[in-house]
Amino acid sequence: MAKTSGRRPGRAATRLAAAAITAALVGTGTAAFAAEPGDAPMFGIAGLDSAGTSYYYTPSGDGGLEKRVELDKGWKNVKFLGRVDNNADNVADGRWQLSTNGDIHYYANDNSAAKKVGYGWGSYNKLVSPGTLGGAEAGDLLARDTKGDLYLYLGYGDGTVTKRIKVGYGWDIYSEIAGNGDLNGDGKNDIVARDKSGVLWLYKGTGNQKAPYAKRTKIGSGWNQYNTVFAPGDIDLDGTADLVARNAAGELYLYRGTGNAATPYKPKAIIGTSGWNTYRLLF
Numbered sequence: 082m083a084k085t086s087g088r089r090p091g092r093a094a095t096r097l098a099a100a101a102i103t104a105a106l107v108g109t110g111t112a113a114f115a116a117e118p119g120d121a122p123m124f125g126i127a128g129l130d131s132a133g134t135s136y137y138y139t140p141s142g143d144g145g146l147e148k149r150v151e152l153d154k155g156w157k158n159v160k161f162l163g164r165v166d167n168n169a170d171n172v173a174d175g176r177w178q179l180s181t182n183g184d185i186h187y188y189a190n191d192n193s194a195a196k197k198v199g200y201g202w203g204s205y206n207k208l209v210s211p212g213t214l215g216g217a218e219a220g221d222l223l224a225r226d227t228k229g230d231l232y233l234y235l236g237y238g239d240g241t242v243t244k245r246i247k248v249g250y251g252w253d254i255y256s257e258i259a260g261n262g263d264l265n266g267d268g269k270n271d272i273v274a275r276d277k278s279g280v281l282w283l284y285k286g287t288g289n290q291k292a293p294y295a296k297r298t299k300i301g302s303g304w305n306q307y308n309t310v311f312a313p314g315d316i317d318l319d320g321t322a323d324l325v326a327r328n329a330a331g332e333l334y335l336y337r338g339t340g341n342a343a344t345p346y347k348p349k350a351i352i353g354t355s356g357w358n359t360y361r362l363l364f
Contacts, residue, residue: 121262121322121338122171122212122314124164128360133157136360144317144335145352158182160203162364163210165220167238171314175240176364177210177222187240196240207252211260211312212270215290223260223272229253233293248293257304259312260284262322265342273312273324273345279305283345300345307334311363316352331358 126138126146133156138146156162161179165187166172175189183203187196202208207225214221219236224245226232231249234242252258252274260272269286272294276282281304284294304310307326316323321338324346328334333353336346 120171120315120320122166122173123318124166124173124261124314126311126313126316126325127152127162127164127364128357129156129159129162129362129364130359131157131361133159135162140316140318142318144337144350146316159362161185161208162362163208163222164364165210165236165240166212167219167236167240169213169218177208177240179208189240198241207258209258209260209272211272212262214270214286214288214293216288223248223258225252225258227253233290235290246290248291257307257310259310259324261312261314262338264322264338264340264345266340271322271345273300273310275304275310279303281310283342285342298342308358309363313363325352325363327353327357327363329358331355333357 125140127135129135134154135152135156136149137152138149141147158181159178160181163177164173165175165177167174175187177185177187179185179202184200185198185202187198204226205224206227209223210220211223212220214233215235219238221236222234222242224232229250229252230247231252232245233248234245236242254276255274256277257275258272260270262270264271265285269288271286272284274282280302281300282297283300284297287293287295307328309327311325313325314322316335317337321340323338324336326334332351332355334349335352336349339345339347
């Protein structure tokens with residue numbers, strides 16, 4: 082399923098060690114690694130299959146992935162999963178989990194009791210955990226409702242969130258919304274969105290919670306070849322946020338981040354040759 086290969090020395094190896102810690106502790110325990118300032122989130126890739134079993138893939142250090150490890154079972158009634166960094170060390174501290182009944186909970190990696198974040202979230206057809214958007218340290222949540230209105234929930238740092246802030250409308254033109262890190266090197270988290278014609282757009286982060294994104298700019302076309310577009314942070318461990326995309330054949334592709342807003346991604350590279358359609362959610 083995943084393509085694996087050797088590790089890079091030096092700085093990438095240090096970041097790889099942090100990613101390995103995240104892999105080991107994503108479901109239990111607490112990661113005690115602080116990433117270098119300015120680095121991108123190192124969340125790796127996790128998948129949830131139709132049987133409700135979740136798996137995790139550690140980055141190999143050069144853009145590839147190690148063999149999967151099982152995380153947990155019994156997640157059949159899960160509608161959304163999003164990992165979040167609450168203390169700006171670029172390592173996930175826990176996950177938000179939306180159930181099919183509309184309740185959303187936060188599960189910390191330290192095995193503490195789950196926190197109920199809200200109810201009635203079934204009105205949203207898209208949730209994104211894009212990191213910090215409002216300028217504070219903790220990760221935030223984006224939610225789009227069926228009318229196409231976009232809302233921002235600011236994170237308190239303990240998994241709970243503020244009341245929602247409306248930050249956009251007309252977002253029902255997009256079939257995918259993704260983001261987890263800075264794409265243009267200005268220190269603010271950005272997102273990308275794919276419209277229904279297959280065009281991918283970049284929304285640069287502003288750091289302003291009331292208007293978290295600047296006017297969109299076109300990245301490229303032809304993205305309807307993918308059934309999932311997902312932002313897991315930094316996969317090749319070079320300090321820049323990346324993007325992954327899955328096609329109908331179950332192949333997984335990595336788009337390495339460049340840090341350049343004009344061309345935020347390098348050409349695609351395959352990192353999973355088959356079998357990735359077994360997962361109904363990537364997180």
